[in-house]
Amino acid sequence: MKKTLGVLCVWAALSSPTTAHAAVFYPESATLANGLQVVVIQNKLSPAAVQMVWYKVGAADDPQGRGGLAHFFEHMMFKGTAALPDGAYSEQIAAQGGDDNAFTSHDYTSYHEIVAADRLPLVMQMEADRMRGLILDDEKASSELSVVKSERQQRIDNHPQGLFGEKFRAALFPAHPYGRPVIGSKEDLDRLTPADARAFYQKHYAPQNAILVVSGNVEFADVLRLAAATFGRVEGNTAITDRAPIQQNTPSSRGASDRIEMQDARVTQPMVMASVPAPSLNTNLRRSYALEVLAEILGGGEVGLLYRHFVTDQKIASSASVSYDPTARGPSSFSWSAVPSASTETRALEKQIKEWLAQKASTGIDAATVARAKQRLQDAAIFARDRLAAPAQIVGEALAVGIPLNELESWPQRIHSVTAAEVNAAFRDVMKSQGWVTGILEPAK
Numbered sequence: 001m002k003k004t005l006g007v008l009c010v011w012a013a014l015s016s017p018t019t020a021h022a023a024v025f026y027p028e029s030a031t032l033a034n035g036l037q038v039v040v041i042q043n044k045l046s047p048a049a050v051q052m053v054w055y056k057v058g059a060a061d062d063p064q065g066r067g068g069l070a071h072f073f074e075h076m077m078f079k080g081t082a083a084l085p086d087g088a089y090s091e092q093i094a095a096q097g098g099d100d101n102a103f104t105s106h107d108y109t110s111y112h113e114i115v116a117a118d119r120l121p122l123v124m125q126m127e128a129d130r131m132r133g134l135i136l137d138d139e140k141a142s143s144e145l146s147v148v149k150s151e152r153q154q155r156i157d158n159h160p161q162g163l164f165g166e167k168f169r170a171a172l173f174p175a176h177p178y179g180r181p182v183i184g185s186k187e188d189l190d191r192l193t194p195a196d197a198r199a200f201y202q203k204h205y206a207p208q209n210a211i212l213v214v215s216g217n218v219e220f221a222d223v224l225r226l227a228a229a230t231f232g233r234v235e236g237n238t239a240i241t242d243r244a245p246i247q248q249n250t251p252s253s254r255g256a257s258d259r260i261e262m263q264d265a266r267v268t269q270p271m272v273m274a275s276v277p278a279p280s281l282n283t284n285l286r287r288s289y290a291l292e293v294l295a296e297i298l299g300g301g302e303v304g305l306l307y308r309h310f311v312t313d314q315k316i317a318s319s320a321s322v323s324y325d326p327t328a329r330g331p332s333s334f335s336w337s338a339v340p341s342a343s344t345e346t347r348a349l350e351k352q353i354k355e356w357l358a359q360k361a362s363t364g365i366d367a368a369t370v371a372r373a374k375q376r377l378q379d380a381a382i383f384a385r386d387r388l389a390a391p392a393q394i395v396g397e398a399l400a401v402g403i404p405l406n407e408l409e410s411w412p413q414r415i416h417s418v419t420a421a422e423v424n425a426a427f428r429d430v431m432k433s434q435g436w437v438t439g440i441l442e443p444a445k
Contacts, residue, residue, distance in 0.1 A: 024381050024409050025391045028220040034236040035208025037399065038227045041215040041391040049117040049216030050392045052110055053127055054400040056211075057204040059184075060106040060177035060246060060329070066196055068148065068184015071104040073200050075144045077111060078102075081133040086140065089126055096122065106178050107329045108400035114389065117217040121226055128230040131205060141194035152183050160264035164441045168260050172275050172333060172437045177246060206237035211399050215392035246330035260439040270346045270442035273337035274354075276435045278324065280332040281403055288326040289414045290426040291334060295324035296373040297365055297423070298357075299336065303376075305369075306336060309356060316344040316352065329401045334430050346440055361431040367420040378412050 029039045062069045080086035093100045098115035100123075113123045156162035166181050173179030184192070212231060214223050281288045298306045299322025310317040320338040336357070340349040384390040398408045 024411055025385060025395055027391075027395055027405055027409070029405060030224055032207065032228060032232045034232060034234060035206075036227070036231050036234075037211045038224055038231075039211065039213045039395055039399070039405070040218060040220040040223045041213070041395060042218060042220070043216050043386070043388060043391065045217075045386060046388050047117055047217050048114060048388055049120050049214060049218050050112060050114050050389045051120065051123050051127065052112040052213045052215075052392045052396045053131075054211040054213065054396040055109045055205060056209050056243060056400055058105050058107045058109055059180060059182040061204070061243070062177075062180070062184070062188075065188060065191060067180045067188035068152075068182070069192060069196055069200055070109055071183050072145060072148050072189075072192060073197055074102050074104045074109050074111075075148055076134065076136060076141065076197055076201070077130055079140045079144065080135055081129050082135065083129050083133070084126060089130065092126065093123060098123070104182055106180075106182060108397070110396060110400070112389075112392070120214070120218065120223070121230075124226050124230045128234055131207065131210070131231065131234050134201060136194065136198050136201060138194040141197045145189070145192055145194075148183070149186075149189050152186065152189065156181070156183065157186070160262070160266050160441065163264075164260070164262050164439065167262065168273070168275070168437065168439045171258065171260055171439075172277065172435075173331075176330075178328075178330060202237070203239070206240055207231060207234050208236050209240050211396055213392045213396040213399075215395075216388060243329075258437050260437065262439075262441050263444040264441070265444040267441055267443045269339055270440070271337060271339050272346050272350045272353075272438070272440050273335060274350075274436055274438045275333045275335035276430060276433045276437070277331045278334040278430065280328040280330065280401075281326045281407070282329055282401060283331060285407075286422070287426055287429075288332075289418050290422040291324050291430070292326055292377065293370060293373050293415065293418050294365075294423050294426055294430075295322050295334065296377050297369055298322040298360075300373060300376060305360070306338075306353070306357075310338060310349070310353065314352075316341050317349055318342075320353075327397050327401055327403065346442055350438065350440070358431055361424075361427045364424045365420065365427065370418070370420040370423050374415050374418060377415050381412060 025041045027039050027041050029037060031037050057070055059067070059070050078087070078089055080088065084092070090100055093113055093115065096115055096119045098113055098119060100113040102109070102111045111127065113127070115123055156166055169181070170179045212227060278291055279287045298304055301307065302312070304322060306320045306322055310320045317338045318341050320336070322336045324334045325332055336353065338349055338353060340346050384394065395405070395408060399405070
């Protein structure tokens with residue numbers, strides 16, 4: 001292909017590629033002259049490729065009183081440019097046999113496509129086109145805002161699990177950006193305007209605020225050339241500055257809202273859950289790794305101690321799980337949930353689980369159990385490497401919240417180095433925390 005002078009200039013201005021320490025995904029990374037980070041994870045097991053563009057802006061960055069703006073703008077990214085009219089983006093990808101979608105979290109917004117690897121030039125061109133070239137007229141924005149409001153109505157307001165989850169998170173993270181609903185409250189959505197969407201786009205959507213991750217049957221040099229010829233032509237936004245540190249959670253401000261109980265006639269199966277704010281990789285690196293191991297010990301599927309005790313052995317719950325996600329800009333949370341069996345009362349199950357967890361934390365977890373959990377986690381990393389989309393998802397999410405590639409690639413060694421003493425210290429600290437929130441969702445009586 002004949003290169004234009006502009007493309008050659010961009011290519012010459014690329015920073016030197018760096019390969020992260022080989023451990024999990026073996027990513028290769030470089031930064032274009034306009035600030036876009038490009039990461040490639042090669043996987044020759046499939047003829048396909050996954051492209052993900054991650055913008056370092058999410059619901060936690062929504063202006064006060066304008067909750068839901070990041071998610072609203074995710075919708076707007078499909079409304080068309082001068083080159084591609086409204087709806088043509090997804091139509092083009094579908095015509096190639098591909099798939100596309102997007103999602104917004106508190107910390108980031110991501111757009112992704114799965115296509116045959118030889119169709120990557122097309123999706124890269126289209127994604128670069130809408131990075132700064134959207135046409136955001138009032139009519140389109142107002143129409144899409146109505147769609148978002150309808151989405152909220154269906155997913156939250158008319159859905160007891162959605163309402164319960166929204167109330168629960170607000171109690172877990174009071175007066176904190178993580179406590180706001182990603183989709184926005186009804187009141188905030190009513191305040192949003194087309195002008196808000198345009199200002200948000202100009203402020204946050206630019207190469208130096210984005211990460212391009214490509215995973216699949218591709219070569220690093222080829223992806224980098226394509227990126228330079230497409231995204232490399234997109235003008236940066238010099239007004240973008242580093243994100244402000246996200247505030248820490250303050251459980252002491254919670255007051256009496258540490259318990260959420262909700263009854264609804266539409267609920268067919270009761271459930272109980274409890275969560276406590278916990279460190280993330282960004283707030284306490286070493287403790288975060290210990291919490292990952294602890295979550296695997298307690299909640300690692302059917303081999304998890306919580307499931308084995310309450311579902312398999314005692315048969316007083318039909319399901320039981322533990323979750324912990326270390327990837328966040330600010331604090332994370334450590335959680336457990338359970339569904340009582342038909343013969344068990346929800347509050348009785350809650351009491352027994354809390355007593356059992358307190359006893360386990362007191363007696364401690366033995367070194368052999370810790371070692372088995374660490375091995376399961378390391379095995380899971382190997383399997384994730386061979387999947388098509390998982391590497392792009394994991395790497396992009398980590399980079400979007402500020403976790404560097406070398407830390408991500410050191411994950412197996414970090415997990416391997418976690419000791420039983422560290423796991424038990426994390427367990428005791430979690431259980432004695434004053435920040436626990438408990439929630440019960442059950443049918444109306």
